[in-house]
Amino acid sequence: STAFVQWVGEKTPISDTSYVGIDAILEQMRRKAMKQGFEFNVMVVGQSGLGKSTLMNTLFKSKVSRKSVQPNVEERIPKTVEIKSVSHDVEEKGVRMKLTVIDTPGFGDQINNENCWQPIMKFINDQYESYLQEEININRKKRIPDSRVHCCIYFIPPTGHCLRPLDVEFMRHLSKVVNIVPVIAKADTLTLEERDSFKKTIREELRANGIDVYPQKEFDEDAEDRMINDKIREMTPFAVVGSDQEYQVNGKRILGRKTKWGTIEVENIAHCEFAYLRDLLIRTHMQNIKDITCSIHYETYRVRRLNESNILFTSNPPDHPAVQPKANGQPEEQPATPQPNGVAAQHEALSHEM
């Protein structure tokens, strides 16, 4: 090969003033994200009349709740817990988002509310299941549609005393599979002292029952995260008031509730903690909420499903029946001993028949 003259100039040091430009990748990512848009799926759970729909409308400053979409449907309490999803495409400053609000009418409204959390648990697991199915598909979609529940807002009635057994049951079961953000609903019936003592009691009861609500301490990534999240954990559950009515207060138009003794300003942190909830859910932690759902809750579900399916085609006697596990893989229905299944076992059964 030709000998090229190597010049005895300086070798350029790594810390040259020239610039490679790798930070431009952030801009590339941003453009792609803006083009693709985001998804966010939030579930609301609580007895009827606690202001769930109003709160959703207040949070997203538009009529996103199920009731707003079907305004003429007569309000009646369903006999069982129903799961109703409503999706909206919203846009703000060029950022597009598909927001899905999942309502759970009938929860806690029956005379006997035993196991009313189960349909909700099943729904959440079903979303994990359909994501998993798409993920293991041979020809899977480039961007798997994400219907997984990112966040479940649980509405605690403002009794001022303590959590009810139903609250504890629900949160104990569901905090293992989804991010729960508990809120004290209709908090305008509590004075500030009552609110603080109620919150303290709730936090203590959550701790005593081993219930980890969002943001969970074990998922803090670093010291910076821990510092920010500790502050949030000291404030949960947020005492909220919702409203889609506007009033004029001190020359400003605000969202609020007007009573004879004064107007409650929803976004005024001296009045209620709605703004903190909004900031947490939307402005600062939305991405983190989704990340925890994807990388922890979903992964936990996936591991359990893979273990249940018993992927190893082991050498079992031919008269062992091939069993199909349940579609939603609820832990309560797991078979006592692992069964071989899959194609090999079925072939085995067939050849035995033939």
Place this chain on the structure above:
Amino acid sequence: TKWEFWEIKQAFEKQYVGFATLPNQVHRKSVKKGFDFTLMVAGESGMGKSTLVNSLFLTDLYKDRKLLNAEERINQTVEIIKHTVDIEEKGVKLKLTIVDTPGFGDAVNNNECWKPITDYIDQQFEQYFRDESGLNRKNIQDNRVHCCLYFIPPFGHGLRPVDVEFMKALHEKVNIIPLIAKADCLTPNEIKKLKDRIREEIDKFGIKVYQFPECDSDEDEEFKQLDKELKECTPFAVIGSNTVVEARGQRVRGRLYPWGIVEVENQSHCDFVKLRNMLIRSHMHDLKDVTCDVHYENYRAQCIQEMTRYVRNESDNRMESPIPILPLSTPDVDTEKLIKMKDEELKRMQEMLNKMQQQMHDKEQ
């Protein structure tokens, strides 16, 4: 009036929910995590691959390299060597891996010299596939090759057979960006002719090189113009340099000849800047996306099909499946029965055919 303006401002603020911060939230997370990128360079020795990599990333990855002489190269096979370097700029961290392929095309007989390279790429896909299908997916390392710069010598008249065969062996496994190496030995006319010729031959031989994605219709005119120029300029004719020279009163990366100074970053001298901008500043993310969404998915789909075919045929073997095949995606018992019946039938027919052929053969004897 002042009050009207205030009301309008209020109206805007009132409508602000705040999810417009989402890109920033994602941004923040990415900056914390950092990025990675794996770049392969392939081409004969002496094409200036190492120099170009150093020029692109302003590093000195090859300080301790020892070049082999001709005798030492006789028995050399194609190797795969990885260099990793962490680069940080404006708070953004990039873990850059350069995959070198010394020995490629250097032997007397270069038959299938690309095999170690395709094997390497496949191995990275396979590793990722196993990791992705495994139980613990927390810290998956992505070693998949995102881009391959292929260096075409400037001395010829277009693509040589080894260039065609190499690119065809790799074009469905990795994003190939062909480059005209050491372009400072060509005049502008010669470069143009060579580029045209190479583009023609790429078309003729059905080689699928990396395609820049289409511009959005809502981009500004300047961007669209730049994009058009980029596309018309391929394959990029590049020059690299490890040294700094003085040219036009400035210190620049370049090559000093008695007849003049070649400046690497001078766009009228070569396409280095275009390559760097495309590779790093505008298309790095897309290169990764195409690797994940197209090349890797193809590999994965093929892998799964082969495995399920194998499982179906070897019904009396026991085998460990490295990926989860959930029973819900397998056909039901009846379909399985049918498939088995059809297989038996086919086997019987094949046996009859063989018998008939044998009889005919015997008759002829």
